[in-house]
Amino acid sequence: MATPASLELRVGIDVGSRCHSVAIGLSDGRLLEEFEIAHTAAGFQDFFRRVEASGLRHAAPIAVAMEGYNGHVRPLDSLVKARGWQLYNVNNLKLARFKEIFPAAAKNDRIDTRKTLELFQLRDHLPMAGDVLQEIAATPEENNVLKRLSRRRRRLVDERTRLGNALGADLQAVCPGLLEITREVNNYWFLNFLTCRKGLPKLARLRRASLLKVTGIGHKYAGLIQAWQSEAFFSHDVDLVGDMIQQDAERMLELREQIKALKDQMARVANDSAIARQLNTIPGFGLICTAELAGEIGTIERFQKETSLAVYLGMANLDHSSLGSSRVLLPFGSVYPTGDAFSWHQPMEQAWEESVSSEKSSCCYPDQSNQRWMALNIRNGMLGNDW
Numbered sequence: 110m111a112t113p114a115s116l117e118l119r120v121g122i123d124v125g126s127r128c129h130s131v132a133i134g135l136s137d138g139r140l141l142e143e144f145e146i147a148h149t150a151a152g153f154q155d156f157f158r159r160v161e162a163s164g165l166r167h168a169a170p171i172a173v174a175m176e177g178y179n180g181h182v183r184p185l186d187s188l189v190k191a192r193g194w195q196l197y198n199v200n201n202l203k204l205a206r207f208k209e210i211f212p213a214a215a216k217n218d219r220i221d222t223r224k225t226l227e228l229f230q231l232r233d234h235l236p237m238a239g240d241v242l243q244e245i246a247a248t249p250e251e252n253n254v255l256k257r258l259s260r261r262r263r264r265l266v267d268e269r270t271r272l273g274n275a276l277g278a279d280l281q282a283v284c285p286g287l288l289e290i291t292r293e294v295n296n297y298w299f300l301n302f303l304t305c306r307k308g309l310p311k312l313a314r315l316r317r318a319s320l321l322k323v324t325g326i327g328h329k330y331a332g333l334i335q336a337w338q339s340e341a342f343f344s345h346d347v348d349l350v351g352d353m354i355q356q357d358a359e360r361m362l363e364l365r366e367q368i369k370a371l372k373d374q375m376a377r378v379a380n381d382s383a384i385a386r387q388l389n390t391i392p393g394f395g396l397i398c399t400a401e402l403a404g405e406i407g408t409i410e411r412f413q414k415e416t417s418l419a420v421y422l423g424m425a426n427l428d429h430s431s432l433g434s435s436r437v438l439l440p441f442g443s444v445y446p447t448g449d450a451f452s453w454h455q456p457m458e459q460a461w462e463e464s465v466s467s468e469k470s471s472c473c474y475p476d477q478s479n480q481r482w483m484a485l486n487i488r489n490g491m492l493g494n495d496w
Contacts, residue, residue, distance in 0.1 A: 115136070116135050116136055116137060116167055116168075116169040117135070117136040117169050117170055117171075117172055118133065118134075118135060118136075118160070118163055118164050118167060118169040118170065118171045118172070119133070119134050119135065119136060119171075119172050119173075119174070119226055119229045120132070120133050120134075120160055120171065120172070120173040120174070121134075121174050121175075121222040121223070121224075121225030121226045121229070122173065122174070122175035122176070122182075122185075122222065122225070123175075123176065123218045123219075123221040123222045123225070124175055124176045124181050124182045125148075125181060125218065126148070126181050127147065127148050128145050128146065128147050128148060128152070129145065129146050129148065129152075129156075129175075129185070130143075130145050130218035130219055130221065130222045131143065131144055131145065131146060131156060131159075131222060132219070132222035132223055132225070132226055133159070133160060133163050134226045134229075135167060135169065136169075136229070136230075138230060140223070140226070141163055142159065142163065143219055143222065143223075144159065145218075148181070148185075153185060153188060156185070157188070157192070160173075170194075170195070171192075171194045171195070172194065172195040172196075172197065172229070173189050173194055173195065173196050173197065174196075174197040174198070174199050174225050174228070174229065174242055175196075175197075175198070175199060175225075176198070176199045186245070190245070190247070195244060196244070196245045197242040197243060197244050197245065198242070198243050198244075198245055199225055199228070199241065199242060200241050200242070200243065228241050228242055229242070243411075246407070246408050246410050246411050247408065248407035248408050249382065249383075249407075249408065251378050251379075251381040251382045252382055252384060252403050252404055252406070252407050252408070253404070253407070254378050254404075255375060255378055255379065255382060255385065255400050255401075255403050255404035256404030256405060256407070257404075258371055258374055258375050258378065258400070258404070259375060259397075259400050259401040259404045259405075260404075261371060262368055262371040262372065262375070262397075263401075265364050265367055265368050265371070266368060268364060269295065269361055269364045269365075269368070272357050272360060272361050272364070273293075273294050273295045273361065275357060276294050276354060276357045276358065276361070277294045279350055279353065279354050279357070280294070280354060282344060282350070283309065283343060283344050283346065283347050283350045283351060283354065284309060284341065284342065284343050284344070284347065285342060286337060286340065286341070286342065287337060287341070289337070290330075290333040290334060290336075290337050291333075295361055295365075296325075297324075297325050297362075297365065298323070298324070298325030298326050298330055300358045300361055300362050300365075301323050301324045301325050301326070301362070302320075302323055302326060302330075302334065303354065303355060303358040304355055304358050304359050304362065305319075305323050307355070308348075308351060308352075309343065309347055309351035309354060309355065310343055310347060310351070312334075312338075312341075313337075313338045313341035313343075314338070315334075315338070317331055317335060320334055320335070372396065372397070375396065375397075375400040376396055376400075378400070379396065379399060379400045379403065382400075382403045384402070384403040384406055384408075384409065385399045385400060385402075385403035388402055388403060402422070406418075406421075
């Protein structure tokens with residue numbers, strides 16, 4: 110039995126989108142209180158009032174464990190850290206496996222919070238259980254800013270890609286041949302051309318002098334447009350779909366400006382980030398990669414060794430073998446390269462930062478040697494700079 114001096118107040122939170130289930134217990138196994146809070150300012154005040162009262166009553170330090178998946182935990186996680194309490198992330202996958210091994214009679218939010226407290230207890234006796242609860246390390250503010258900016262940029266880039274695909278398909282259906290004058294539907298001059306007049310049929314009647322006044326269109330593109338105008342064809346639904354096409358083109362121009370503004374802002378913030386500066390010394394890394402990685406890594410102190418960092422970044426695939434069948438899998442939640450930057454294999458939020466870094470890859474494949482070298486370079490370079 111733990112002595113009063115060694116007691117720790119432990120709080121388990123099962124996170125929901127609109128309300129959260131909370132259980133408060135002690136490190137000696139006693140369950141003190143269970144309740145629910147709304148995801149509102151009043152709910153947060155009630156949470157801290159109850160937890161602080163229990164902490165004072167038992168004169169015990171406070172540790173909080175919660176899920177961070179899908180971002181519903183914000184801003185409660187940052188409020189907990191602001192009070193100086195220990196904050197742990199619950200690895201969702203391992204929690205699910207734990208509940209399979211030690212099933213409850215039923216499944217509800219209150220039972221899930223008790224399971225989180227049980228994991229606290231198990232961690233004290235079984236070191237392997239420590240991988241289920243990972244302490245959230247403090248992250249430099251500039252990296253937190255880079256995370257929000259880079260994720261916002263990624264969402265806008267994804268929206269632009271979806272709009273571009275839809276716009277190209279609509280153009281092929283409504284005015285065949287128009288898309289042939291440009292290689293990419295999101296070319297700046299082409300979008301300006303699509304939106305320079307209200308109504309797509311009017312584009313076929315623009316004079317050369319008017320074309321040259323459109324931003325981005327010079328004599329070369331004006332000649333291509335005039336060649337199209339001589340044989341322009343529009344389908345019967347151009348009056349309906351044409352307006353949609355021009356609205357999508359206007360939105361893509363807006364997205365272009367917003368993405369550019371975010372990139373400029375990321376460049377300014379990245380200058381203050383030691384991780385971004387270190388990454389920028391690796392050949393082949395540009396602004397977007399360094400800013401996204403700096404934001405998602407947060408602090409190198411989260412990773413005990415380079416294999417954890419490599420798995421987290423999706424650079425060390427995991428073996429999946431059984432009865433002679435062998436294949437490799439990307440770690441769930443890892444970051445992996447997709448074109449000009451890195452994007453999420455699955456959503457991962459602030460409090461779910463270490464949920465895959467404890468997984469280990471059994472080997473490093475030959476074609477991953479450069480990727481492993483990069484992870485080593487990142488970690489060793491930062492440790493060499495007193496990270």
